[in-house]
Amino acid sequence: MNPILVFCEQRDGRLKKVGLEALGEACRLTKPLEREIIAVVIGSSVSALAQEPARHGASRVLVAEDPTLAYYSSEIYSTILTEVAIRLQPVAIVMGATAMGKDLAPKLAARLTSALIQDCVALEMDTDGSLLATRPMYGGKLHAVVKAKNPLMQIVTVRPNVFSPLEPQPASDILVERLTIAVNGTRPIARVRETHKTAGGRKELTEASIIVSGGRGLKGPEHFTLIEELAAALGAAVGASRAAVDAGWKPHSYQVGLTGKTVSPQLYIACGISGAIQHQAGMSSARTIVAINNNPNAPIFKLASYGIIGDLFEVVPLLTEEVKKLKTG
Numbered sequence: 001m002n003p004i005l006v007f008c009e010q011r012d013g014r015l016k017k018v019g020l021e022a023l024g025e026a027c028r029l030t031k032p033l034e035r036e037i038i039a040v041v042i043g044s045s046v047s048a049l050a051q052e053p054a055r056h057g058a059s060r061v062l063v064a065e066d067p068t069l070a071y072y073s074s075e076i077y078s079t080i081l082t083e084v085a086i087r088l089q090p091v092a093i094v095m096g097a098t099a100m101g102k103d104l105a106p107k108l109a110a111r112l113t114s115a116l117i118q119d120c121v122a123l124e125m126d127t128d129g130s131l132l133a134t135r136p137m138y139g140g141k142l143h144a145v146v147k148a149k150n151p152l153m154q155i156v157t158v159r160p161n162v163f164s165p166l167e168p169q170p171a172s173d174i175l176v177e178r179l180t181i182a183v184n185g186t187r188p189i190a191r192v193r194e195t196h197k198t199a200g201g202r203k204e205l206t207e208a209s210i211i212v213s214g215g216r217g218l219k220g221p222e223h224f225t226l227i228e229e230l231a232a233a234l235g236a237a238v239g240a241s242r243a244a245v246d247a248g249w250k251p252h253s254y255q256v257g258l259t260g261k262t263v264s265p266q267l268y269i270a271c272g273i274s275g276a277i278q279h280q281a282g283m284s285s286a287r288t289i290v291a292i293n294n295n296p297n298a299p300i301f302k303l304a305s306y307g308i309i310g311d312l313f314e315v316v317p318l319l320t321e322e323v324k325k326l327k328t329g
């Protein structure tokens, strides 16, 4: 039976959680059919990472390791995955809907002439073995269930933090195969020589399981410290509405929403954010939403699991204090 291929993205020698989430979902999908689940890891010095997909449901791990793979290249990565896919004929190729996944998946789909379904939030297997993929559309206003016309080798990207990874199992004698294909023969048109981080160690919004965001209700950039203190107490990432970003209080990399980042944390705390439809487009799939706003009619309350009607300048420091107390126990 054709396997499912899961591309497990790594950056700086660490696997992204979404790869393990994709593996968990692939295991759930294939349980009745017992398809093989094959993980692919690509990079420089990444052999040590092979055990992690194995502990999270992969029955086989393919590793493409070469110093030239230190930086992501859509050309080389898609060449490697194309060769793997042609050899193994997977029924589906799954990867995270991350910046890398969103860049890589279309190139791979074009090379394999496969269907591509991006940013999925639910997956099911249809009776004919093809995938039924649910993806938000129109900024999250509706969810469409999409089925590829050609069910062979469908490529899907999955939204981070939506699916659950399996509980890690003890490492077994899993088959780890080193890929020598393509890497040497590929001469890319462009090569990344170095990368610079702009966020200075800041938690990545799209990966975070807790996000505290601030909006225009903060009234000035200096008050973002309130948000940062609550985020630090919770171990959360900091986000912002477009109004806060447009005002220059935070860089665009903080923006959540239609023209910012799409996030799916377990907990999203919106402070002084009205909840405009364009903001909701980026955060409505958060599992639990807490809104702090002094206007009881703010649209964010329609979406929120818990709402606090009050002045954020009073509520946020109290919350921070309570979280700190709970943590110190």
Ligand SMILES: Cc1cc2nc3c(=O)[nH]c(=O)nc-3n(C[C@H](O)[C@H](O)[C@H](O)COP(=O)(O)OP(=O)(O)OC[C@H]3O[C@@H](n4cnc5c(N)ncnc54)[C@H](O)[C@@H]3O)c2cc1C
Pocket (backbone or CB within 6 Å): 214, 215, 216, 217, 218, 240, 241, 242, 243, 244, 255, 256, 257, 258, 259, 260, 261, 271, 272, 273, 274, 275, 276, 277, 278, 279, 282, 292, 293, 294, 295, 298, 310, 311, 312, 313
């Ligand atoms: C094409 C397009 C794309 C867009 N993309 C995005 C996007 O990606 N992300 C995004 O966020 N927006 C986006 N927007 C903008 C969006 O429409 C809103 O203008 C924006 O989200 C408003 O930001 P806000 O909620 O911080 O500000 P406001 O709408 O001004 O809301 C501020 C809120 O703070 C509350 N408040 C004020 N003082 C306090 C206080 N002391 N305590 C508690 N609450 C208080 C107010 O009651 C109010 O609800 C986009 C718009 C367009 C047209």
